[in-house]
Amino acid sequence: MEVIIDTLVICGCLVFGGSVIKRLLCSRPRPRPWETLPDDVMEMVVPHLSVRDRIRLSSVCKSWNTVPMRRDIPSAPHQLPWLILPQCCHKSLSFYDLYDGKVGKLDLPKPVQGGWFQGSSKGWMIMVMEKDLDSTMFLVNPISGAQHQLPSLSTVPSFQNFVETTGWKCYGASRFSYCLVLSTSDITSEQCMIAALFGEGETLCLCRPGDTTWSICEVLDVNDVIMDLLFSSGKLYALVLSHDKDGFMSAPHTLSCGGHAVELYLVYDIMPRFSHQNEVYGDYIVYLKASLDPLLIESATNGEIYLIHQMQDKFMKLYDDENPEDGGGGGQGEGGGNEEDDYVEGRDDDNEEHDILEDNEDGGDDIHDMDDDNDSANEEHDNLEDNEDGGDDIHDIDDDNEEHDNLEDNEDGGDVITRVEEEDRDLNVYLRTSAFYVYKLHPKEKKIVSARCLEDQLLFVSGAGQFSLPAREINKLEGNCIYFATNNHSTLHQREYINRELGIFNLDDRRVKRSFPSVRVSVRSRLSWFTPIL
Numbered sequence: 001m002e003v004i005i006d007t008l009v010i011c012g013c014l015v016f017g018g019s020v021i022k023r024l025l026c027s028r029p030r031p032r033p034w035e036t037l038p039d040d041v042m043e044m045v046v047p048h049l050s051v052r053d054r055i056r057l058s059s060v061c062k063s064w065n066t067v068p069m070r071r072d073i074p075s076a077p078h079q080l081p082w083l084i085l086p087q088c089c090h091k092s093l094s095f096y097d098l099y100d101g102k103v104g105k106l107d108l109p110k111p112v113q114g115g116w117f118q119g120s121s122k123g124w125m126i127m128v129m130e131k132d133l134d135s136t137m138f139l140v141n142p143i144s145g146a147q148h149q150l151p152s153l154s155t156v157p158s159f160q161n162f163v164e165t166t167g168w169k170c171y172g173a174s175r176f177s178y179c180l181v182l183s184t185s186d187i188t189s190e191q192c193m194i195a196a197l198f199g200e201g202e203t204l205c206l207c208r209p210g211d212t213t214w215s216i217c218e219v220l221d222v223n224d225v226i227m228d229l230l231f232s233s234g235k236l237y238a239l240v241l242s243h244d245k246d247g248f249m250s251a252p253h254t255l256s257c258g259g260h261a262v263e264l265y266l267v268y269d270i271m272p273r274f275s276h277q278n279e280v281y282g283d284y285i286v287y288l289k290a291s292l293d294p295l296l297i298e299s300a301t302n303g304e305i306y307l308i309h310q311m312q313d314k315f316m317k318l319y320d321d322e323n324p325e326d327g328g329g330g331g332q333g334e335g336g337g338n339e340e341d342d343y344v345e346g347r348d349d350d351n352e353e354h355d356i357l358e359d360n361e362d363g364g365d366d367i368h369d370m371d372d373d374n375d376s377a378n379e380e381h382d383n384l385e386d387n388e389d390g391g392d393d394i395h396d397i398d399d400d401n402e403e404h405d406n407l408e409d410n411e412d413g414g415d416v417i418t419r420v421e422e423e424d425r426d427l428n429v430y431l432r433t434s435a436f437y438v439y440k441l442h443p444k445e446k447k448i449v450s451a452r453c454l455e456d457q458l459l460f461v462s463g464a465g466q467f468s469l470p471a472r473e474i475n476k477l478e479g480n481c482i483y484f485a486t487n488n489h490s491t492l493h494q495r496e497y498i499n500r501e502l503g504i505f506n507l508d509d510r511r512v513k514r515s516f517p518s519v520r521v522s523v524r525s526r527l528s529w530f531t532p533i534l
Helices: 002-016 018-026 039-048 051-058 166-175 375-384 416-423
Strands: 082-084 092-097 102-107 116-121 124-129 136-140 147-152 177-182 194-198 203-207 215-217 225-232 235-241 253-257 260-268 278-281 284-298 305-317 429-442 447-450 457-461 467-470 481-485 496-499 502-506 511-513 519-522 528-530
Touching (some): 116 166, 177 225, 203 253, 215 253, 284 467, 429 481
Antiparallel strands (some): 082 528, 177 194, 194 203, 284 305, 305 429, 429 447
């Protein structure tokens, strides 16, 4: 009975909050018996709490501070993530808690104050201290305050040339460091490996905690680039964009770093075909499905690996040919501006490789401009029309644009063109999420197959930190949905910009719901989903 009472007291503390209990404690001259709760009782309760509740519990009173914050006691699995918001200062980060629906603040440790947030992996934040050739990356745990310095970016051969470009001056490390993933959250483990993607997707690097240099991995063919990285069950998967290979997974490559080996699988992204369509709304021409952002996610329920395609429509402002000072004499098809501004720059953030509208140097269509008469280039995928899980062919992507029914009117009631013009009157190019397509790796046949449904899962994607959760464990959120927070910026964004690309995509009705407010984003920082650890 005493244990039950003690447990109820703990639950009450979580419900009413630590500050309320503190006031009650201060108002009483003598401590009550539950204030000196035995550690063994606390140890029974803590594993059922999220990190968020453990922090609140530890603040109730001094005697309750130790056990809830012990790292050797696991937290409840499948806790809702936080969305790390754009930096408003260099000493702290703000985050949006999906559970509370409130914004909180995380103080940064002094060694990384002044740095820029670049993403997260396995409960660790990735921060970059930009000091030209002395620029360094850190892994930071904002809960415990722990930080671990990674090798200097100067040990990556291409970095020295990059710091001399305008990209470094305008965007800093956000244009050089695109992706960093950990094999495990326990960075003290001998099995911990860190993989990073630098440059324009052509440089894959590895290191282990404590290393002073990045190990360069030569695994790509000429003109191939890596779009995303994922550690799953100790194996490293790299999503590759190739000019002559797509839709399958390679045999494993063995990579070595610091005397430790890791298996690398190259996953060659599929090349979907789209019919080019555009529409005019107000002062903008809209290119439907003009940009594609791919990423890899591991399933939280069965360990399967999903390939996600985030499709975006491109809004380009129209200009009067007689007024080049307004943007540069482009017609409807050009969108105005100079040649560099005819597409949204970048790789991870802006998808220039996946811009379906680009033309290559020889005057032909870009590899992503997959016309319907190019069936011969995709003969190897004909056998995917009826895969084992009943999914459709991977190239059978609907062209009826049902996901564009809400182009004029969002579900939140706002008109997208009006909002663009009101919030960013000088914005000439704008990418807007219109749909997601989901695939998964077939482990036996080493190929990619369609997956129209997420089954019992929720996906959280941002390009700077993504993961899945079992929907049955999350009562507050709708299942079979993708929660997205997109990082998009171009050369037209000088320092910061308004980002409206936070929302929910429902795979049942294929509609986008923008339930989150717009945020102002710095081009040097990123939005990212984050799961805290102690």
